[in-house]
Amino acid sequence: MTDQITTSRADEDDTWVELPGSEDFEHDGEPVGSDDDLDELGYDPGDDPASQPPPVPPPPAPDGGGRGDNLKFPVSKAAIPSWVQQHGNGEIPLDAMIKVAPISSGYLVPEAAAAWRNLQNAASAAGFTLTMTGAYRTYDQQKSLFADRYTTSDTGRKSKVWNGTTYWLKAGMAMAAVPGTSNHGWGCAVDAALGGYGNAAEPVREPFLSWALTEARRHGWSWEVQSEPWHLRLVSFESAAAPEPAVTSESAEPATTPQQPPVPPPPTLKRGDKGGQVAALQGICTLFRWGDCGRSDGTFGPRTEDAVKAMQGALGVDADGRYGPKSSAALGAFMTAMATSR
Numbered sequence: 001m002t003d004q005i006t007t008s009r010a011d012e013d014d015t016w017v018e019l020p021g022s023e024d025f026e027h028d029g030e031p032v033g034s035d036d037d038l039d040e041l042g043y044d045p046g047d048d049p050a051s052q053p054p055p056v057p058p059p060p061a062p063d064g065g066g067r068g069d070n071l072k073f074p075v076s077k078a079a080i081p082s083w084v085q086q087h088g089n090g091e092i093p094l095d096a097m098i099k100v101a102p103i104s105s106g107y108l109v110p111e112a113a114a115a116w117r118n119l120q121n122a123a124s125a126a127g128f129t130l131t132m133t134g135a136y137r138t139y140d141q142q143k144s145l146f147a148d149r150y151t152t153s154d155t156g157r158k159s160k161v162w163n164g165t166t167y168w169l170k171a172g173m174a175m176a177a178v179p180g181t182s183n184h185g186w187g188c189a190v191d192a193a194l195g196g197y198g199n200a201a202e203p204v205r206e207p208f209l210s211w212a213l214t215e216a217r218r219h220g221w222s223w224e225v226q227s228e229p230w231h232l233r234l235v236s237f238e239s240a241a242a243p244e245p246a247v248t249s250e251s252a253e254p255a256t257t258p259q260q261p262p263v264p265p266p267p268t269l270k271r272g273d274k275g276g277q278v279a280a281l282q283g284i285c286t287l288f289r290w291g292d293c294g295r296s297d298g299t300f301g302p303r304t305e306d307a308v309k310a311m312q313g314a315l316g317v318d319a320d321g322r323y324g325p326k327s328s329a330a331l332g333a334f335m336t337a338m339a340t341s342r
């Protein structure tokens with residue numbers, strides 16, 4: 001069942017490949033608030049052809065409408081796992097990814113899936129229901145999206161070159177990446193939303209954005225352009241799988257940052273558990289060929305337990321088949337070493 005995954009990741013060293021800068025990558029690099037290519041609500045209406053754009057309630061207030069217009073979103077250099085790049089942009093088999101959302105494009109590579117789950121859990125602990133309007137975008141989807149938005153006639157708007165031909169942005173359309181260059185095609189980007197999926201999705205807005213400003217990077221995510229606060233992409237797995245900072249409540253020093261709500265430690269995952277965290281864990285085990293949990297179905301059964309034991313053996317922790325704080329810490333250290341070893 002996992003042959004395809006295993007053979008496609010034959011390289012022993014799963015290194016990370018730096019991506020080019022955001023210039024002509026996913027979107028044009030625009031300074032804060034200067035992007036007139038979005039609709040009046042700041043949302044990119046056609047960003048994910050595979051899902052419905054969220055209905056957008058009118059912005060509530062004149063202070064930027066809660067859309068984070070006055071926030072400066074950190075943009076970090078992105079990297080993708082080399083095995084992902086070997087497949088090609090928009091050509092990653094769905095079997096090699098994890099479905100993290102109940103929408104057709106809701107796939108991410110395991111590294112990003114794990115990071116997304118961690119961010120979702122942290123958001124949930126802070127009172128936000130973090131969802132998405134889209135994630136993975138195939139090459140064909142990128143092509144049709146580009147064709148929808150760009151034309152070979154000079155419209156006087158922004159232009160891009162694809163296969164040696166210049167294309168201009170059509171009136172009323174939001175920018176799109178040149179096909180084959182979207183971060184969505186690497187299974188490493190998410191268009192975040194709040195509240196629900198499909199018609200229930202609401203645009204990201206305050207106070208979530210202020211919260212995400214400090215939390216997203218900690219969980220391995222960065223923005224790409226200032227004008228798209230919903231577009232998050234994986235920066236590296238380094239912080240994604242890293243354990244939450246240990247909450248040493250006993251010996252705790254006086255809290256110096258009381259404005260930060262404490263982040264709960266990751267839950268122990270064990271046989272019988274179900275859900276996205278389990279799916280992410282399965283994806284990680286598969287990625288590193290620890291055991292054979294089969295498809296990442298989010299159910300922690302005996303095969304997953306064996307895989308966790310294999311992982312624990314490889315990482316030098318007690319092989320009890322329960323993924324708890326020690327395993328999480330060991331995996332985090334392993335990932336950090338891997339992400340920085342190139």
Ligand SMILES: [Zn+2]
Nearest residue numbers: 047190191231
């Ligand atoms: Zn996006």
